[in-house]
Amino acid sequence: MAYGGRIESDDKNPMTFIPYSRQCIDKDDIDAVVKVLKSDFITQGPKIPEFEKRLAEYCGAKFAIVFNSGTSALHGAYFALGIKKGDKFITSPITFVATANAGLYLGAKPVFVDVASDTGNIDASKIEEKITKKTKLIVPVHFAGHPVDLEKISNIAKKHNLFLIEDACHALGAKHKGKKIGSCKYSDMTVLSFHPVKHITTGEGGAVLTNNQEFYKKLLMFRNHGITKDNSRFTIHDSRIIGDWYYEMQLLGYNYRMTDIQAALGISQLKKLNLFVKKRREIADLYNKAFRDNPYFDIPFEEDYAYSSYHLYPIRLKDKFKDRKKEIFSKLRAKELGVQVHYIPIYLQPYYKELRYRKGLCPMAENFYQREISIPIYPAMTQKNINYVIEEIYDSFKKV
Numbered sequence: 001m002a003y004g005g006r007i008e009s010d011d012k013n014p015m016t017f018i019p020y021s022r023q024c025i026d027k028d029d030i031d032a033v034v035k036v037l038k039s040d041f042i043t044q045g046p047k048i049p050e051f052e053k054r055l056a057e058y059c060g061a062k063f064a065i066v067f068n069s070g071t072s073a074l075h076g077a078y079f080a081l082g083i084k085k086g087d088k089f090i091t092s093p094i095t096f097v098a099t100a101n102a103g104l105y106l107g108a109k110p111v112f113v114d115v116a117s118d119t120g121n122i123d124a125s126k127i128e129e130k131i132t133k134k135t136k137l138i139v140p141v142h143f144a145g146h147p148v149d150l151e152k153i154s155n156i157a158k159k160h161n162l163f164l165i166e167d168a169c170h171a172l173g174a175k176h177k178g179k180k181i182g183s184c185k186y187s188d189m190t191v192l193s194f195h196p197v198k199h200i201t202t203g204e205g206g207a208v209l210t211n212n213q214e215f216y217k218k219l220l221m222f223r224n225h226g227i228t229k230d231n232s233r234f235t236i237h238d239s240r241i242i243g244d245w246y247y248e249m250q251l252l253g254y255n256y257r258m259t260d261i262q263a264a265l266g267i268s269q270l271k272k273l274n275l276f277v278k279k280r281r282e283i284a285d286l287y288n289k290a291f292r293d294n295p296y297f298d299i300p301f302e303e304d305y306a307y308s309s310y311h312l313y314p315i316r317l318k319d320k321f322k323d324r325k326k327e328i329f330s331k332l333r334a335k336e337l338g339v340q341v342h343y344i345p346i347y348l349q350p351y352y353k354e355l356r357y358r359k360g361l362c363p364m365a366e367n368f369y370q371r372e373i374s375i376p377i378y379p380a381m382t383q384k385n386i387n388y389v390i391e392e393i394y395d396s397f398k399k400v
């Protein structure tokens, strides 16, 4: 498959709302969806395995299993490893709640490790001190599309005999040491999301990538009520009972299936992924040039080993401004800039407070939250949009 295509630019009047990210849908995408709508199968049809094959090929993994969200994909990935009540898993507090919630669904307890102050990624040097006998899994998040140091983290996982799942919901199209995120070179599984703000979209949707056939088979069942139609896996072998209708439910799964309508959109979007990432990187470059050495905030950077796919462009307020985020944020929103904050450290959420997590647990994460603002970055941004964002950001900071 060629990863080319074009981007239909979002030629908005710069005075209309410019979100922090958004989908980029063109006529080819719409045609692909309409074609499925007119076909025999709008779900459980041929577009699902086709999307999975192309996704696995793109990332360089053996298997891809698509889900109806990144959250259900995470749930499936943890389940496939056998994560259960009483287990603990290590993750970052600077992520969407789904990364930790997926473990709670299974009765496991998230253990939050603090982040690096610059990338917002989990601080690999602080992981080992949090490992106990109950720890089964590490789930680093490639925050904003900037890969974590996978080599370092996988060495820790290997040393302590732990599983490793990459939450790559921000990082489709990113690379670690030249190798695509999703290849699972260092991990047991990698999880993606296709929410509209992500690199490609299926409306809602997600996927797990893996090189392990057993995980693959378990994930297929988990996505579909724990049902298998693969006769090599049947537990009953009585030919009087088993006909072509026969299936077995062997574990408690869910309906986490993606539709063919969504998969067709995913296939069409995947063709443009490289272009989308290139465009995001070009915008990041323009911002880097415009904001270099500014007195108000620090800009993101890339580690030597990393090729970021810039799901976000997170700026971090300098000391002088760190207590004035609310004011700055409101000023930016008043200028129709759809800035956002990523993220409130998960353990500060009321639900997690009930689970006895406390403020002060991860000081760098709390500091990162205090300073972080995500400014608009998405493939269909026009030069006019970009110039507007730069001008209005400078203007807003000058006035605080």
Ligand SMILES: Cc1ncc(COP(=O)(O)O)c(C=O)c1O
Pocket: 069, 070, 071, 072, 095, 096, 098, 099, 141, 167, 169, 170, 192, 193, 194, 195, 204, 205, 206
């Ligand atoms: C880091 C991270 N993990 C998991 C998810 C969950 O994905 P979804 O919204 O597709 O369920 C998201 C989505 O926002 C995310 O950003």
